[in-house]
Amino acid sequence: MENIIGKQFMEMTKYKYLEPSLQSQGAPWPELKSPLPEGAEVIDLPAGKSLKLDKLDFINLVEKRETFRSYTDENLTLQELAYLLWGTQGVKSILTEKPVTKRTVPSAGSRHAFETYMLINRVEGLKPGLYRYLALDHQLARLPAPQDIWEVLTEACQKQAHVKKSAVTFFWVAVQQRMTWRYCQRGYRYMYLDAGHVGQNLYLLAEAIGCGVCAIAAYDDDLVNAALSVDGVEQFAIYIATLGKRPK
Numbered sequence: 001m002e003n004i005i006g007k008q009f010m011e012m013t014k015y016k017y018l019e020p021s022l023q024s025q026g027a028p029w030p031e032l033k034s035p036l037p038e039g040a041e042v043i044d045l046p047a048g049k050s051l052k053l054d055k056l057d058f059i060n061l062v063e064k065r066e067t068f069r070s071y072t073d074e075n076l077t078l079q080e081l082a083y084l085l086w087g088t089q090g091v092k093s094i095l096t097e098k099p100v101t102k103r104t105v106p107s108a109g110s111r112h113a114f115e116t117y118m119l120i121n122r123v124e125g126l127k128p129g130l131y132r133y134l135a136l137d138h139q140l141a142r143l144p145a146p147q148d149i150w151e152v153l154t155e156a157c158q159k160q161a162h163v164k165k166s167a168v169t170f171f172w173v174a175v176q177q178r179m180t181w182r183y184c185q186r187g188y189r190y191m192y193l194d195a196g197h198v199g200q201n202l203y204l205l206a207e208a209i210g211c212g213v214c215a216i217a218a219y220d221d222d223l224v225n226a227a228l229s230v231d232g233v234e235q236f237a238i239y240i241a242t243l244g245k246r247p248k
């Protein structure tokens with residue numbers, strides 16, 4: 001039988017099929033952040049904008065951007081990681097009356113449904129392991145993870161070796177209710193659109209600090225979600241990217 005799920009998705013997420021949203025039914029505004037698991041260790045980050053960059057020619061950065069998969073062994077500094085996190089998910093302000101965050105990337109209805117997970121391999125001052133960015137507090141949380149998390153996540157990304165050879169591999173997890181609370185099933189489209197902005201910011205920010213990036217969509221959803229301890233329905237990995245220094 002022909003699998004037409006993609007066509008059905010495009011059809012059934014048209015406005016005419018949408019049911020009344022949770023928001024329109026008076027459900028409370030979703031939380032802006034996910035709770036931390038027990039045993040997480042919280043680490044302060046330097047300010048996202050503290051990194052001093054040479055004067056950059058923006059159009060040149062855009063032109064130079066390309067996918068890069070073979071990184072050097074050089075470490076990233078903590079300041080560079082903070083800059084990358086700030087530039088991809090950083091919170092510029094919080095409108096407390098709703099509440100809503102305004103960030104360095106756009107998001108449909110400013111719903112900002114993502115949590116940023118990282119497999120950190122080479123960042124000065126950080127033990128290698130699994131981390132999450134706490135965007136609202138601009139902090140990191142080191143998460144409990146099994147010893148073989150590198151092998152598990154590499155295997156889950158169809159054996160793409162740059163996942164474990166990167167300085168950092170980013171995993172963006174969508175918390176669907178933050179988006180579907182307003183946009184119902186159409187919100188799934190918006191989460192994928194939002195993910196593209198995050199990925200592109202990472203590519204361009206990386207270019208400015210001598211790093212390369214490779215976006216990854218070829219991954220086993222179930223294996224990645226299990227490794228990140230998300231259920232794959234309420235929360236699921238939506239986009240992945242490896243990053244590391246380029247040879248000089």
Ligand SMILES: Cc1cc2nc3c(=O)[nH]c(=O)nc-3n(C[C@H](O)[C@H](O)[C@H](O)COP(=O)(O)O)c2cc1C
Binds near residue numbers: 065214215216217
């Ligand atoms: C949504 C998306 C998914 C991708 N998935 C992978 C991937 O799983 N593995 C990989 O090596 N490259 C992946 N890429 C990188 C593309 O292959 C790359 O962007 C493309 O070849 C164009 O090259 P350029 O980025 O250097 O312009 C992906 C890119 C995008 C935008």
